Amino acid sequence: MSVYDLSVTDALLSTTRAVRKRLDFDKPVPRQIVCDCLELALQAPTGSNRQGWRWIVVTDADTRLALADLYRKGAGAYLEDAYREATARGAVQDSRVFDSARYLAERLQDVPVHVIPCIVADHIPADAPRRAWGGLMGSIYPAMWSFQLALRARGLGSVLTTLHLQYEDEAAALLGIPDGVIQAGLLPVAYTIGTDFKPAKRRPLDEIVHWEKW
Numbered sequence: 001m002s003v004y005d006l007s008v009t010d011a012l013l014s015t016t017r018a019v020r021k022r023l024d025f026d027k028p029v030p031r032q033i034v035c036d037c038l039e040l041a042l043q044a045p046t047g048s049n050r051q052g053w054r055w056i057v058v059t060d061a062d063t064r065l066a067l068a069d070l071y072r073k074g075a076g077a078y079l080e081d082a083y084r085e086a087t088a089r090g091a092v093q094d095s096r097v098f099d100s101a102r103y104l105a106e107r108l109q110d111v112p113v114h115v116i117p118c119i120v121a122d123h124i125p126a127d128a129p130r131r132a133w134g135g136l137m138g139s140i141y142p143a144m145w146s147f148q149l150a151l152r153a154r155g156l157g158s159v160l161t162t163l164h165l166q167y168e169d170e171a172a173a174l175l176g177i178p179d180g181v182i183q184a185g186l187l188p189v190a191y192t193i194g195t196d197f198k199p200a201k202r203r204p205l206d207e208i209v210h211w212e213k214w
């Protein structure tokens with residue numbers, strides 16, 4: 001017997017999409033809703049229970065514009081080239097994704113809330129093995145996804161973006177982020193235009209799941 005209503009939980013998990021074109025730029029996002037969603041995010045698992053996550057919530061229009069400018073610099077020709085390539089090979093879903101990513105890059109400053117998830121990394125040496133970095137980022141990404149799920153449940157949307165990280169130092173200076181703290185991305189947050197999101201087309205399980213060994 002299920003503890004929860006699976007029709008509700010499965011719908012939440014399968015329809016929490018990366019939202020770009022359907023972000024409502026005009027509807028204000030109450031501060032309390034952001035705080036409520038972040039409180040839920042703090043229940044996510046974290047390596048060694050360090051709870052090294054830090055969150056920067058940006059609503060100031062000038063700061064959002066500065067972040068958007070860094071994002072566009074980071075995007076460069078990448079989004080245009082990716083869109084053309086996807087279109088040329090007939091990858092309809094991919095071309096839609098890159099088209100919406102281009103749209104977000106143009107309008108990012110208009111999204112009412114920018115959330116920058118960070119993780120304290122002052123205990124990780126610069127020459128640490130790859131497994132150490134995997135563990136570190138594994139302590140922030142579950143919280144980020146919990147935050148996005150909580151947003152979806154309240155009629156808001158977001159998308160994990162990372163293109164501004166090419167200029168992470170400039171973003172850190174803009175936001176006053178100290179040394180030893182790593183930005184994990186940028187989450188634009190807004191109410192969504194409609195809530196009728198659907199599951200995305202994915203490859204069948206038998207193409208990607210290996211039992212016992214590869």
